[in-house]
Amino acid sequence: MGETEEFIIPVGPQHPALKEPTNFTITVDGEYVVDAKARPGYNHRGVEKAMESRTYIQNLYLLERVCGICSICHMTNFCLTVEEAMGLEVPARANYIRTIMHEIERLHSHSLWLGVAAHEIGFDTLFYYIWRDREVIMDLTESISGNRVNKAMPTIGGVRRNISPELLRDIRKGLDIFEERIKYYKSLILKETTVLNRAIRVGVLTPHDAVALCAVGPTLRASGIKSDVRADDPYLVFDEVPFNVMTHDGCDVASRVIVRCDEMFESINVIRYCLDHMPDGPIRVKVPVIMRVPETETVCLWEAPRGELIHYLKSTGGTTPYRYKIRAPTLGNIPSVQRMLIGNYIADIPIVIAAIDPCFSCTDRMTFVDVNTEKNWVWDSEQLRRYSRKWYQQNSH
Amino acid sequence: MGIINWARTRSPWLIHFNASSCNGCDIEVLAALMPRFDVERFGAILRGSPRHADVLVVTGSISMQVKDRLIRVYEQMPEPKFVVAVGACACGAGVFQKCYNTHDGVDKVIPVDAYIPGCAARPDAILDGIVKLLKKLGY
Amino acid sequence: MEAREDHVKIVEELREAMGSENVIDWKIPRAKRIYVAIKAEKLKDTVKHLAEKDFRHVSTISGVDVGDGIEVLYHLTKRAAGKGEGITLSLRVKTAMENPSLPTITDMIPGATLYEREVHDFVGVVFEGHPDLSPVELPDGWPKDVYPLLKKWKIEDIKKRLSEVGGN
Numbered sequence: 001m002g003e004t005e006e007f008i009i010p011v012g013p014q015h016p017a018l019k020e021p022t023n024f025t026i027t028v029d030g031e032y033v034v035d036a037k038a039r040p041g042y043n044h045r046g047v048e049k050a051m052e053s054r055t056y057i058q059n060l061y062l063l064e065r066v067c068g069i070c071s072i073c074h075m076t077n078f079c080l081t082v083e084e085a086m087g088l089e090v091p092a093r094a095n096y097i098r099t100i101m102h103e104i105e106r107l108h109s110h111s112l113w114l115g116v117a118a119h120e121i122g123f124d125t126l127f128y129y130i131w132r133d134r135e136v137i138m139d140l141t142e143s144i145s146g147n148r149v150n151k152a153m154p155t156i157g158g159v160r161r162n163i164s165p166e167l168l169r170d171i172r173k174g175l176d177i178f179e180e181r182i183k184y185y186k187s188l189i190l191k192e193t194t195v196l197n198r199a200i201r202v203g204v205l206t207p208h209d210a211v212a213l214c215a216v217g218p219t220l221r222a223s224g225i226k227s228d229v230r231a232d233d234p235y236l237v238f239d240e241v242p243f244n245v246m247t248h249d250g251c252d253v254a255s256r257v258i259v260r261c262d263e264m265f266e267s268i269n270v271i272r273y274c275l276d277h278m279p280d281g282p283i284r285v286k287v288p289v290i291m292r293v294p295e296t297e298t299v300c301l302w303e304a305p306r307g308e309l310i311h312y313l314k315s316t317g318g319t320t321p322y323r324y325k326i327r328a329p330t331l332g333n334i335p336s337v338q339r340m341l342i343g344n345y346i347a348d349i350p351i352v353i354a355a356i357d358p359c360f361s362c363t364d365r366m367t368f369v370d371v372n373t374e375k376n377w378v379w380d381s382e383q384l385r386r387y388s389r390k391w392y393q394q395n396s397h
Numbered sequence: 398m399g400i401i402n403w404a405r406t407r408s409p410w411l412i413h414f415n416a417s418s419c420n421g422c423d424i425e426v427l428a429a430l431m432p433r434f435d436v437e438r439f440g441a442i443l444r445g446s447p448r449h450a451d452v453l454v455v456t457g458s459i460s461m462q463v464k465d466r467l468i469r470v471y472e473q474m475p476e477p478k479f480v481v482a483v484g485a486c487a488c489g490a491g492v493f494q495k496c497y498n499t500h501d502g503v504d505k506v507i508p509v510d511a512y513i514p515g516c517a518a519r520p521d522a523i524l525d526g527i528v529k530l531l532k533k534l535g536y
Numbered sequence: 537m538e539a540r541e542d543h544v545k546i547v548e549e550l551r552e553a554m555g556s557e558n559v560i561d562w563k564i565p566r567a568k569r570i571y572v573a574i575k576a577e578k579l580k581d582t583v584k585h586l587a588e589k590d591f592r593h594v595s596t597i598s599g600v601d602v603g604d605g606i607e608v609l610y611h612l613t614k615r616a617a618g619k620g621e622g623i624t625l626s627l628r629v630k631t632a633m634e635n636p637s638l639p640t641i642t643d644m645i646p647g648a649t650l651y652e653r654e655v656h657d658f659v660g661v662v663f664e665g666h667p668d669l670s671p672v673e674l675p676d677g678w679p680k681d682v683y684p685l686l687k688k689w690k691i692e693d694i695k696k697r698l699s700e701v702g703g704n
Contacts, residue, residue, distance in 0.1 A: 041462055041672065041673050041675050041676075043419075044417075044462070044498055045460060045496050045498050046694075047493075047496065048685060049496070049691060050493070050496045053691065061492060062493075065421065065491070065492050066419060067420060068418070068420040068422070068423070069421070069424060071421070128432055131431040132433060135428075135431075138428075148517070148519060149422075149424065149425060149517035150421055150516055211593070212645065212646050214593055214595075227593075227617070231620060232613075232615055232616040232622030233613075233616075233620075233622040234620055239620065297565075299611060299624055301595065301622075308595060308613075310595045310596050310611060312596075312626075322600075323598070325596065327595065327596035327651070331650055331654075332595075334650055335646065335647055335650060336647075382446060385445075460675060461698065496691070497695050498675070498698075
């Protein structure tokens with residue numbers, strides 16, 4: 001049979017009990033994908049089990065590292081879950097600051113993704129430009145929280161750092177610069193035929209499939225389904241801040257790009273609203289370091305950059321959680337990505353998988369099986385990317 | 398120093414391996430390649446294949462599933478090869494101590510030449526670590 | 537409290553459709569959160585009934601070792617088209633500790649497939665009729681008798697068992 005050189009395509013980030021680069025097995029018929037099966041499991045670290053033997057404050061720092069790209073999401077959702085279980089009322093200023101961090105994280109995540117998606121279709125120059133401009137957001141993150149990644153801003157009862165008036169001014173300036181750049185990249189992407197060829201009618205997910213397969217986030221919204229946790233089940237200050245749920249009807253990779261660009265503009269508007277309406281007051285209420293959470297259950301939903309995130313807490317009145325369940329968004333999109341791959345060319349695989357915004361880690365592997373020749377082979381991501389660029393150069397349509 | 402070593406220290410080719418990382422350090426490794434920090438001015442480029450690489454950059458706390466792959470990637474690299482452990486998890490489990498599926502650092506699996514701590518390790522720190530490694534090799 | 541009345545109506549319709557003897561318990565701790573406990577035999581009918589009432593999205597499925605059995609919670613979300621009226625209904629079903637098993641819901645909601653596999657990985661519940669219950673989170677080579685999220689498995693014991701099979 002064929003030689004086997006192996007490679008895995010990672011799909012993540014997700015929460016650790018779930019988060020892993022994923023091995024796909026792709027069944028092909030000539031140039032077309034007829035079936036795709038994902039096998040996650042490479043990043044399983046056992047966080048849910050570890051949480052059961054740590055106090056709530058210790059868990060705060062563990063949760064942050066479930067995913068380095070959406071660390072604020074996991075951390076703040078954990079805070080919301082525990083605060084709801086304890087019946088804690090968080091000061092208004094803290095919620096505004098949390099919302100600002102939340103949306104700044106969405107900006108960093110979506111711009112990171114845009115650069116990586118450009119890289120997947122061979123547009124490396126755009127990758128470098130976008131990541132250079134993303135540094136504006138990283139600088140703001142560092143000014144507000146003290147770190148670029150793993151910001152440790154939220155805590156149970158509020159946030160740990162305040163935002164000074166000078167910083168408010170800097171945030172506005174940074175957002176203005178960033179907004180101009182994203183406008184430019186969005187218009188570039190929508191006009192550049194090499195990009196559009198790789199994105200239009202590629203990786204189609206019908207609205208019916210999107211709902212049946214329980215897709216979440218921009219993947220769902222790019223199939224025209226208007227669903228966003230911030231609007232359906234508002235948390236933090238989203239019941240006060242006016243914002244729009246961005247959808248697009250194309251159901252393909254191009255739609256996913258458009259939805260994420262539009263979400264970035266909405267995030268910028270949300271942050272501006274929060275800066276304009278920031279209430280005065282304390283930024284946290286004190287909680288004991290070793291706190292007991294009453295016997296209760298809580299479920300909290302959150303809209304991470306990749307989609308709906310859900311945390312479930314069961315407490316039996318102790319100082320450690322009895323059970324904490326985390327389902328990060330990318331796991332929710334794996335059935336959809338398996339469906340989306342079918343009917344596409346092999347050369348489309350990198351961008352279709354990238355379009356659900358998975359982790360881009362470099363341990364990529366994919367196993368191919370050809371139904372006609374019964375040949376099977378394994379490629380690494382570099383080989384697949386090179387193949388797909390060459391294929392498109394030879395077969396531009 | 399001979400011309401080969403001179404060439405090697407002036408163009409270390411990197412391969413990046415994510416061994417169950419949360420991606421925090423991985424995005425900072427990528428950021429180190431981007432225009433702001435630009436590790437390429439030291440001659441470093443990111444390669445996709447271990448057979449072309451001099452330096453293996455490892456992030457993450459190494460789960461059971463990934464351990465064999467890490468060893469295989471290391472064995473595929475030609476000599477001389479060097480390993481850089483980036484981030485608190487790679488240096489020694491980090492926040493994932495006492496989890497059932499993690500190792501206490503990359504050096505429990507393969508030999509390490511440079512440790513870059515941080516959670517996540519900043520691109521400045523990654524650059525500093527790579528330069529220190531090159532200096533150790535005679536840059 | 538209009539939202540609550542609306543939630544109570546959902547529970548009452550469910551009790552009427554499934555028979556109130558099959559709905560063991562229910563609570564509405566706050567707006568947008570409903571918890572209902574049902575008998576395992578009525579799981580598929582309940583999920584079908586709720587899907588018709590727009591609870592079509594499975595956010596996730598949690599498996600919890602509660603000592604005298606395994607509690608499986610199906611977190612079903614009703615979307616609200618962006619109008620702020622989304623509801624999450626957590627459906628609680630209990631199964632025995634010995635040979636825990638429940639019928640699959642993937643024939644009605646295909647998107648639940650990975651969540652059922654995950655519950656199987658961590659607490660050992662077998663979902664009858666699921667097309668493929670192979671591990672989704674746990675690595676290849678994981679010892680088959682270790683279900684990590686059962687209370688009887690302490691982390692040190694799991695690590696010891698893994699080193700026996702050459703994992704660590």
